[in-house]
Amino acid sequence: MPVEEFVAGWISGALGLVLGHPFDTVKVRLQTQTTYRGIADCIVKIYRHESLLGFFKGMSFPIASIAVVNSVLFGVYSNTLLVLTATSHQERRAQPPSYTHIFLAGCTGGFLQAYCLAPFDLIKVRLQNQTEPRAQPGSSPPRYQGPVHCAASIFREEGPRGLFRGAWALTLRDTPTVGIYFITYEGLCRQYTPEGQNPSSATVLVAGGFAGIVSWVAATPLDVIKSRMQMDGLRRRVYQGILDCMVSSIRQEGLGVFFRGVTINSARAFPVNAVTFLSYEYLLRWWG
Ligand SMILES: CN(C)C(=N)NCCC[C@H](N)C(=O)O
Numbered sequence: 260m261p262v263e264e265f266v267a268g269w270i271s272g273a274l275g276l277v278l279g280h281p282f283d284t285v286k287v288r289l290q291t292q293t294t295y296r297g298i299a300d301c302i303v304k305i306y307r308h309e310s311l312l313g314f315f316k317g318m319s320f321p322i323a324s325i326a327v328v329n330s331v332l333f334g335v336y337s338n339t340l341l342v343l344t345a346t347s348h349q350e351r352r353a354q355p356p357s358y359t360h361i362f363l364a365g366c367t368g369g370f371l372q373a374y375c376l377a378p379f380d381l382i383k384v385r386l387q388n389q390t391e392p393r394a395q396p397g398s399s400p401p402r403y404q405g406p407v408h409c410a411a412s413i414f415r416e417e418g419p420r421g422l423f424r425g426a427w428a429l430t431l432r433d434t435p436t437v438g439i440y441f442i443t444y445e446g447l448c449r450q451y452t453p454e455g456q457n458p459s460s461a462t463v464l465v466a467g468g469f470a471g472i473v474s475w476v477a478a479t480p481l482d483v484i485k486s487r488m489q490m491d492g493l494r495r496r497v498y499q500g501i502l503d504c505m506v507s508s509i510r511q512e513g514l515g516v517f518f519r520g521v522t523i524n525s526a527r528a529f530p531v532n533a534v535t536f537l538s539y540e541y542l543l544r545w546w547g
Contacts, residue, residue: 264348265334267542272329275535276322281314282527286520287387290486298523308390317386320406324379328372333539336368336441348543353455361445362438369437370430377426382409384425384489417492425489428501432481440474444536463540464533471532475524480517482524484508 285301295301305313337348343364344356356364386409389401403409413421447466448458458466475482484504491498498504508516 262334263543263546264337265330267539267546268333269326269330270542271333271535271538273322273326274538275329275531276325277318278534279527279531280318280321282523282531283383284314284316284387286523286527287384287486288390289523290483290520291384291388291490292390316389317383317406320386321379321383325376328376328379329535331375332368332372332437335371336364336437339364339367352457355445355449358442358446361441365438365441366434368441369433369435372437373430373433374426376433377429378410378422380429380485381413381422381424381489382406384486385409385413385493388490421492424492425485428481428485428488428504431501432478432485436474436478439477440470440532443473444470457544458540460537460541463537467536468529468533470536471528472525475528476521479519479521479524483517483519 284305285298288301288305289295289298295304309316340351340356340360341347343360344351344354346354346356386403386406389403403412410422413424417424444466447469448462451462451466452458484501487504487508488498488501491504498507
């Protein structure tokens with residue numbers, strides 16, 4: 260099994276993550292808390308109350324973990340294509356795989372990465388939702404003091420399965436939308452690249468950025484449900500399951516609830532995925 264795709268996925272995931280984390284914090288807050296009037300209000304409040312560091316809450320853990328998850332995503336995607344089409348990454352420009360194969364390989368990558376991502380994403384969301392400023396003498400400490408403390412507390416208070424809270428919603432979110440992600444990327448690259456050639460850097464940046472936006476717009480409804488399921492269980496259980504969470508969210512907030520955070524999600528998705536695909540492509544060309 261070729262491993263370069265896993266390594267390239269790891270590095271490109273880490274680069275994309277640092278760039279996108281502040282957007283991600285604003286998105287998670289908008290999706291799970293009702294105290295903010297919109298993106299600008301949320302940004303101002305985080306900055307005033309928690310300083311610039313507030314935007315980077317919960318990042319240290321994902322930088323290691325999400326990079327591993329991205330490595331699984333790109334590694335599984337490329338190796339599934341290898342099984343389906345018998346072509347390596349280098350051969351795929353001359354012998355492009357069909358969109359059906361790309362979609363199937365993307366869905367396989369999305370499905371497998373969701374299970375690796377679930378506990379890390381849960382910890383990230385719980386930490387991002389802590390609104391307390393940094394610990395000061397005399398003030399009560401936040402519930403979770405860091406990622407390891409957060410993981411240990413969830414394990415103790417909610418059991419080992421608690422670490423996988425929201426995993427089903429995450430799998431439903433990622434399986435089809437990662438298929439869409441790779442189809443959009445490949446489709447745009449092919450559209451703007453002469454046959455048999457490698458896409459230019461500008462094409463990779465634009466195709467990667469749009470692949471991020473299109474797939475995240477499709478993923479946002481289940482992303483909202485996933486984030487809510489992950490916050491459920493913190494004090495008392497509110498939802499019986501995914502369907503119950505959907506129904507009660509619609510009842511209380513209307514259908515618009517499914518698009519909470521879609522603007523910030525898209526604003527985050529473009530730079531993150533432009534950089535992810537650019538570094539991924541270049542690392543593979545460099546090694547290949
Ligand atoms: C819509 N979804 C779930 C995706 N497109 N997933 C693929 C990776 C996305 C990238 N690491 C990011 O954080 O944007």
